[in-house]
Amino acid sequence: MLQTQNLSVAYGKQTIIQDLSLNIPRGKITALVGPNGCGKSTLLKTLVRINKPSSGEVLFEGKAISSYQDKSLARSLSLLPQILVSPEGITVRKLVEYGRSPYLSHWGRLNQEDKKIVEQAMLDTGVAEFADKPVESLSGGQRQRAWIAMVMAQDTDIVMLDEPTTYLDMSHQVELMNLMRQMNDNGKTVVVVLHDLNQACRYCDHLIVLAQGALVTQGSPEEVFTESLLNDVFDLKAKVFSDPVSGTPMCVAV
Incomplete structure (x- = not known):
């Protein structure tokens, strides 16, 4: 792929x-x-x-x-970069709408399907209640969810x-x-x-x-997460155990 x-x-x-x-x-x-x-x-x-x-x-x-x-x-393909800068005053809804940009016509207008996808992305990420608030007014976690909603709207x-x-x-x-x-x-x-x-x-x-x-x-x-890998690649001396919740490997530094 x-x-x-x-x-x-x-x-x-x-x-x-x-x-x-x-x-x-x-x-x-x-x-x-x-x-x-x-x-x-x-x-x-x-x-x-x-x-x-x-x-x-x-x-x-x-x-x-x-x-x-x-x-x-x-x-x-969509990418959410590490450094996120939103235009001053932009609302959550407008930010999420940017995710539909690759699908818009020459006139740049959202159709009903676009709007439905935007609303669903905000619901899925729990930011629908902040739709009309400026992004900069949100907490760090809320802002991150708004950006995730934009990526989800890009579909x-x-x-x-x-x-x-x-x-x-x-x-x-x-x-x-x-x-x-x-x-x-x-x-x-x-x-x-x-x-x-x-x-x-x-x-x-x-x-x-x-x-x-x-x-x-x-x-x-399970195949690659080993104590020798942690030592060789990360210069970390650690023990690898089974996560008591998920059953996946986890490490504890020693």
């Missing part, structure tokens, strides 16, 4: 991703994990064509991603989230991870950058582990 072939990406003279070949599995939640600066966010931006490869390519449905028209690609097959739990307290992190699972249950393929390894194991089906811009390993949490 979405794959890279010998992908390299550089910022100026600094190579961030080097000769990376991997497949994003369809219909699953995939977590990109790895030390700071390993290229996780750079990879996400390259997958949606924000970054241009220095060599290699990204393929979507077997075709080079560079061959797709902007609107066509935006109907298939793409693949949804990418770059560190969506950053700056959220534990309760809102769990809320957001459950929203991510809900999107997957509704048929979306989800790719997410996470720093919390235990969260990645609990909520994600597939892990892609990166280090210094290269693929270390990938597979299910």
Whole structure:
């Protein structure tokens, strides 16, 4: 569905991703994990064509991603970036409506189906009650849900989230991870950058582990989450146990 072939990406003279070949599995939640600066966010931006490869390519449905028209690609792939800046005074409803942009006609007007999708996205994320409030008036967790609603309104097959739990307290992190699972249950393929390894194991089906811009390993949490991996990749001495709630692997530093 979405794959890279010998992908390299550089910022100026600094190579961030080097000769990376991997497949994003369809219909699953995939977590990109790895030390700071390993290229996780750079990879996400390259997958949606924000970054241009220095060599290699990204393929979507077997075709080079560079061959797709902007609107066509935006109907298939969506990205919620790490840094979110909304125009001053914009309401939640208007923000969520932006998610329908790839589907609008030349006149840029929402039809009844568009409006229905926007309303449903706000209901699913619990922000419908704030629809007419400015985004900047909301709490951090509410704002994050509003942005998630915008991505849900875009209604793409693949949804990418770059560190969506950053700056959220534990309760809102769990809320957001459950929203991510809900999107997957509704048929979306989800790719997410996470720093919390235990969260990645609990909520994600597939892990892609990166280090210094290269693929270390990938597979299910049960296959790849080991004490030796934590030591070698994260320089973390830890014990791996079974999560008493989910049964998935979890680590405790020693």
